[in-house]
Amino acid sequence: FGLTAIVPAAGIGSRMGADCPKQYLQLAELTILEHTLARLLSYPAIERVIVALAPHDPWFESLPVAADPRVIRVEGGAERAFSVLNALQVADSEWVLVHDAARPCLTHGDLDALIATAMNCGGAILGSRVRDTMKRSDAAGNIIATVEREQLWHALTPQMFPTRTLKRALEEGLMLGATITDEASAMERAGFPVRMVEGRADNIKVTRPEDLSLAGLFLSQQA
Ligand code: CTP
Numbered sequence: 001f002g003l004t005a006i007v008p009a010a011g012i013g014s015r016m017g018a019d020c021p022k023q024y025l026q027l028a029e030l031t032i033l034e035h036t037l038a039r040l041l042s043y044p045a046i047e048r049v050i051v052a053l054a055p056h057d058p059w060f061e062s063l064p065v066a067a068d069p070r071v072i073r074v075e076g077g078a079e080r081a082f083s084v085l086n087a088l089q090v091a092d093s094e095w096v097l098v099h100d101a102a103r104p105c106l107t108h109g110d111l112d113a114l115i116a117t118a119m120n121c122g123g124a125i126l127g128s129r130v131r132d133t134m135k136r137s138d139a140a141g142n143i144i145a146t147v148e149r150e151q152l153w154h155a156l157t158p159q160m161f162p163t164r165t166l167k168r169a170l171e172e173g174l175m176l177g178a179t180i181t182d183e184a185s186a187m188e189r190a191g192f193p194v195r196m197v198e199g200r201a202d203n204i205k206v207t208r209p210e211d212l213s214l215a216g217l218f219l220s221q222q223a
């Protein structure tokens with residue numbers, strides 16, 4: 001069976017505040033996006049990777065991976081969910097994995113665990129357990145409660161679902177104006193089961209400047 005990976009890479013990286021979108025920042029020998037694509041393309045079950053790029057993205061074409069016949073590009077949208085939806089239009093495998101361009105430290109071990117559980121449970125995402133004591137506050141910052149930590153997770157990617165179901169759930173959610181920050185939120189809203197798979201905490205999303213050196217460290221530790 002062949003899997004399709006969708007990589008939303010159409011963001012501008014405003015929190016990173018660099019001269020170019022963060023996925024094109026250099027991390028050791030390669031850009032972040034090249035690391036991410038290499039991790040996916042070297043996984044045997046992944047046959048195609050659909051990359052959603054900003055309109056008139058001037059950077060992607062010059063990367064060697066752009067010439068890989070398994071890499072397909074589509075135009076991204078104004079929000080991440082639209083970028084993913086555009087990629088879903090050309091996905092033709094039964095299952096898709098959606099993985100942030102800005103998560104270069106994904107391991108094959110986590111892919112193994114995610115894929116096995118998703119196919120068993122109808123859909124799954126990688127997550128990591130929260131470590132700190134969790135509080136809920138009101139808008140002014142007054143603490144209302146200490147929240148039970150046992151069942152709280154950071155939602156990571158990849159997130160894996162049946163292609164057609166995810167497409168319908170995203171379309172429906174966007175049409176209704178729901179807040180969709182990841183694929184699972186659209187699936188949850190539509191009433192589909194989504195299983196959490198405990199993944200590695202080093203599968204970070206490079207978001208702020210300090211995350212760059214952290215991702216570099218994790219990559220060197222994994223090598
Ligand atoms: N993304 C996308 N299309 C968008 C917005 C985001 O494809 N319209 C992608 C980003 O390129 C990134 C992933 O979604 O790989 C996760 O989003 P995020 O970390 O928020 O990246 P940015 O939106 O680029 O960063 P920021 O929110 O700081 O501007």
Ligand code: MG
Binds near residue numbers: 011
């Ligand atoms: Mg963003």
